[in-house]
Structure formats: C-alpha cells, structure tokens
C-alpha cells in the first residue's frame with residue numbers, strides 16, 4: 001500500500017468515529033508507525049508502506065477510533081519544549097500548564113527548593129529544573145504508577161545523576177543532560193503532604209480541579225481514558241485547593257510563593273481561598289485563550305508580636 005492511501009484510509013476511519021482532528025491524528029499515527037515526518041505525506045506520498053507498518057497502523061487507528069488519546073498511543077507529549085513520556089496512569093500535559101511554569105520560572109532563583117504537589121508525569125517540576133540552576137525539586141503524588149512515569153521523565157530529561165540517590169551514592173556515574181550539576185530531584189508517594197518533609201521556597205500545584213459531576217460531560221478521551229483521580233476536584237472542584245491551603249504553612253517558607261493552576265472559572269474562588277489562608281499579592285494570570293489559569297501569591301510573614 002502507498003503512504004498516501006494508508007493516510008486516506010486512516011483518516012476516514014477516524015472521521016467515521018467522530019474523532020476531532022481526524023486528519024492530523026491519522027497523519028501523526030502514520031508518522032509514528034513509519035518513523036517519518038510531515039514532509040513524507042507532502043513529498044513522498046508514493047512511498048511504500050510495508051505489511052508490518054500497515055498492520056500496526058490499522059491497530060493504532062482502531063484504538064484511536066475508540067477515543068484513546070493520541071498521546072497514550074504514541075507514548076509522548078511535548079511540554080515546555082521537552083518530550084515527556086506518558087501513559088494511562090498520568091494526565092497528559094496541557095499547553096495551558098505552561099503558563100504556570102513560565103510564571104514560576106520568572107520567580108525562581110538559583111538554589112531554591114521547589115515542591116510540586118500532584119506531580120503526575122512530573123512535567124511541571126522537571127521543566128522547572130531543566131530551565132534553572134542548582135535547584136532542588138520534590139514531586140509528590142498519591143499514585144505510585146504516576147511516579148514511575150515521573151521518574152522515567154526525570155532520568156530522561158535531567159539525567160540519572162539528578163535523580164534521588166545523591167546521599168547514598170554521590171559518585172554514581174550517570175549522564176547529566178539537563179539543568180546543572182547541582183540540580184536534584186526526588187519523588188514521594190503519599191496523600192498530599194503525607195510524606196513531604198521540610199520547607200520549600202516555592203510550591204507549585206496543578207491539582208485535580210474538575211467538578212465531579214462535570215467529568216461525565218467531558219470529551220470521551222478525557223472522561224474514559226485519563227485518570228479520574230487526576231481530574232476530580234470534588235463537588236465544587238475546589239477540594240484540593242482547600243486541603244493544600246490548610247497544610248501549606250507547614251511546608252512553604254514565609255515569603256515563599258505558591259502557584260496554582262485553576263479551572264477557567266475558578267480564579268476568583270481560588271484567590272479568595274488564598275487570601276483567607278494568609279497569602280499576599282494574590283494575582284490571577286490568564287491563559288492565551290483569555291481564561292483564568294493560574295493563581296499565585298506570597299505567604300505572609302506573621303505579624304510581629306506586640
């Protein structure tokens with residue numbers, strides 16, 4: 001079969017199943033299977049697709065037609081210019097979340113300690129460390145399966161030497177490909193702060209924030225395939241913000257910054273919660289679609305004793 005014919009067949013299958021972006025996904029899956037790029041369709045449409053490639057392509061388009069997200073089929077998603085591995089155990093990194101990372105990077109200084117609560121694939125923390133020097137990062141998540149993915153990403157994008165084992169084996173040779181030699185990252189599994197120790201200069205979190213009853217109205221890719229645990233923010237979508245804010249004084253230095261990603265309509269509610277919890281300079285930052293996306297603030301120093 002010729003390349004162009006395989007593509008035409010693939011996109012017909014996806015369109016038939018009402019996959020949004022059927023053409024793009026059909027092309028990307030074909031490129032994934034054949035190890036080709038966009039030019040191949042444009043310039044080499046007559047290229048032969050082997051029987052094996054054809055079979056694999058058929059299998060993947062069939063899965064995509066069942067609304068399994070493209071990224072779970074190719075196993076990767078770009079975020080902050082880096083390629084993260086993903087599987088069904090983690091939320092697929094979203095472009096909107098780059099707003100959180102960009103704002104955090106503007107406020108990050110060399111040598112800071114950063115905590116990423118609900119780290120998932122690790123995309124937030126790993127990109128922070130990749131684009132800074134000598135920072136120490138801890139990622140917390142309740143899911144051990146998600147942390148496996150996060151560790152794999154840390155190793156791939158920061159190098160084995162940055163990951164966990166510095167005390168036990170400081171001389172461990174390993175490739176170091178990102179961040180700087182003083183960059184360290186580790187992960188803890190637990191319910192929010194359960195296993196977190198010490199205080200941090202900055203805390204970041206993209207917690208689950210979808211209202212429980214809204215989840216079943218989302219596109220099938222999200223509601224049927226992404227981990228519900230990473231989406232469900234309780235009845236009003238705010239339960240993780242409340243729980244994090246309740247415990248944050250034990251883990252964030254006074255004067256330290258907290259940054260939350262929020263849902264498009266949660267900026268005001270989360271700002272209020274942060275102000276009530278003692279944060280100053282609370283701000284809402286919008287995404288490129290003009291929607292509320294990030295709320296951040298500075299933890300107030302206690303009032304001096306009279």
Ligand code: GLN
Nearest residue numbers: 118119120206207208230
């Ligand atoms: N921190 C991860 C992300 O932003 C996972 C977030 C989550 O599981 N709610 O993609």
